Amino acid sequence: MIPKVVAVVGDLAAAFELGIVCQVFGLDRSDDGLPLHDFTLCTPRPGTIPTTSGYTIQVEHGLERLIDADLITVPAWPQLDAPVPALLLATLREAVARGAKVLTVCTGAFLPAAAGLLDDRRATTHWQFAELLARRHPRVSVEPDVLYVEDGPVLSSAGAAAGIDACLHLIRLQYGAATANALARRLVVPAHRAGGQAQYVEAPMPPPRTPYELSELLDWIMEHLHQPLTVEALAARAAMSPRTFARRFKTLTGTTPHRWLLERRLQLAEELLETTDLSVDAVATRAGFGGADTLRHHFAARRGIAPAAYRRAFRHST
DSSP states (O other), X not given: OOOEEEEEOOSSBOHHHHHHHHHHHSSOOGGGTOOOOEEEEEOSSOEEEEBTTSOEEEEOBOXXXXXXXXEEEEOOOOOTTXXXXXXXXXXXXXXXXXXXXXXXXXXXXXXXHHTTTTTTSEEOOOGGGHHHHHHHOTTSEEOTTSXXXXXXXXXXXXXXXXXXXXXXXXXXXXXXXXXXXXXXXXXXXXXXXXTTSOSOOSOSSOOOSSSSOHHHHHHHHHHOTTSOOOHHHHHHHTTSOHHHHHHHHHHHHSSOHHHXXXXXXXXXXXXXXXXXXXXXXXXXXXXXOSSHHHHHHHHHXXXXXXXXXXXXXXXXXX
């Protein structure tokens, strides 16, 4: 769990990215059964802080708020050419050393990178700044084409929308799929986009070339996850060759049909484990894995935990 969440800003705050973490962690939605966080904002020099959108905010707390934080969020860091206060870097390192997690949005990744927290680890940032991050911090393995990356204590994300995805990913890990899905409904955003999905998809909604839209096919797949679904069968349903279908599917979603389908099935399995008393075998069948052994294999590979252990951890959240 991450009961105490702190957002840290510098001498200039990125308004939209800060708003994202405030929306996810700073609002009281406990009436809907969603987790309540002790959320605060801090800065190295408390006082009036200008934002990138032209208005100012009043930040009352200094870096002492990071001392016992469970999660430190770093919105976009607009002043990339300004030196980062040494005390901020040291406090960030100390917080991580005692077990705090760090979540960055967009250029917020530059802060833990400057603190050495991303050395020999994978990270991402907005694609426009990925080359700069790699050049300034050569020990960081920068992945410019993904939405978010979690490596060790740091979860870094790309542009603003990817920051929402990363936040929901963290909520899913900490509180379970049902809680993450409920929060996504409140935010009116997709419940889950895999971190490996491409940052930039050239044609998110390609023009139709056949009477059967791919968007309709995706809806159909979601209703038939329990059935055997091959690329060949899906391509035939979309009236395309398998090669054309695979290419257009990746253009639409940023990932392959196999990876997309596997992620949807894992999400369904998570929800069934949390919200039903079905056996692991029955969950595997309903989610389209065929048998419990296959479900266990993919759950361990993609979630790092066994289905039964996942149920024990998150069954209470329902």
